[in-house]
Amino acid sequence: MKVYNQQVELSILKEKGVALYIKREDLIHPFISGNKFRKLTYNLKEARYSGFDTILTFGGAFSNHIAATAYAGKEHGFKTIGIIRGEELHDRWQENPTLLWAKKQGMEFKFITRQAYRHKESPEFLGQLKEEFGLFYALPEGGANALAVKGCEEILTAQDAIFDVICACVGTGGTIAGLINAAEAHQKLIGFPALKGDFLKKDICKFAPRGNWELNTSYHFGGYGKVTLELIEFMNAFKLETSIPLDPVYTGKMLYGIIDLVRKDHFKPNTNILAIHTGGLQGIAGMNLVLEKKNLPLIEL
Incomplete structure (x- = not known):
């Protein structure tokens, strides 16, 4: 399958003058996400x-x-x-x-x-x-090890040099480490951890010595694997408006964070943002079983 950068067309992005694209890494393989x-x-x-x-x-x-x-x-x-x-x-x-x-x-x-x-x-x-x-x-x-980081360095291509900011979900830190190493000098990396706290900084620094990045720890929604009604509603609305499915553990929280930061004027007008879709959609079926038991809305695929 072909990976490509898909532009996100949302009214808040147009209002704030910010361009957001998602690299559809979720399409790289039908089963290895x-x-x-x-x-x-x-x-x-x-x-x-x-x-x-x-x-x-x-x-x-x-x-x-x-x-x-x-x-x-x-x-x-x-x-x-x-x-x-x-x-x-x-x-x-x-x-x-x-x-x-x-x-x-x-x-x-x-x-x-x-x-x-x-x-x-x-x-x-x-x-x-x-x-x-x-x-x-x-x-x-x-x-996440040195060879994994090497593989993740290949996510970015020469065509991605047009972006000012690159956003990534953070679990164990291997993916963002690869992106940090591969980014151009003018690019800033923002990681959105799925876990509470900023303890991952040490792990990331083992593989990525550059200082062109930061972690935003405000959008974990309670921690790894935790979701809220607000997050579910955001993901379903995002899917409806963009046709892009998100997972509740990683990409859903990252995109919620990016849109919220845009709304709060965190990014200057004319900023070009690239968000990495890391896949993980297989986990939605299991999460929906949990949500059903809690009488919460299901995540739409």
């Missing part, structure tokens, strides 16, 4: 080159990374193992659209407690996993 495709590209090559036939990674119940890794593994001939946060899912994973999808692609699951998950990168825990599963190529949660 957006930045996950970028993050996996060089990691899969490295795993193959190093002689591994198994990829092991980590994620939560609705993880885009888990879904993408499962499909990429199947497509490229790797066995995949997912270490899933939440032992309560052990007997209920069939009710989860993301995990059901990953399982159909051949992924094997190991469900662990949230306490154990906090130590997932420790040498002791990784050693236990090697004893249980044998040799594997380990991918961190969200796929």
Whole structure:
């Protein structure tokens, strides 16, 4: 599929004299979504080159990374193992659209407690996993490592030099790190974290030493995986007006933040903004199950 920059036509943008385009990275692959495709590209090559036939990674119940890794593994001939946060899912994973999808692609699951998950990168825990599963190529949660950053550096093209501001969702920090490294000298990066707090700065700085960026922590809507009625209504209205679907964990919050900043005159007139659509639409089905139980409106695809 072809990635392109789609202009967003909203009255508030015209009123404020700001141009907003969305890079449709969600269209890069039918099943390996957006930045996950970028993050996996060089990691899969490295795993193959190093002689591994198994990829092991980590994620939560609705993880885009888990879904993408499962499909990429199947497509490229790797066995995949997912270490899933939440032992309560052990007997209920069939009710989860993301995990059901990953399982159909051949992924094997190991469900662990949230306490154990906090130590997932420790040498002791990784050693236990090697004893249980044998040799594997380990991918961190969200796929964020140096090779993932290298892949994300390829999101921006020479044609994107016309933009003044580049906006990106932030989960583990790998995507924005790649964008920071690839941006032109005159461009400013704004990251919109899906998690509370600004603790991600340290992780981003490990891969991106430049100072051309900032994190805006005002639009997490309560934290990772949390949504509100206001956010749902915004996403559905945005889809209706632009035909662009957003996900509730990342891109929905980013676009809400961008439009809100435009409304508050954060950007000067004639500013050209490029927002990166990182995909993640597979998670909507699972989120809608949660919203239905809470008697909240569903997110439209």
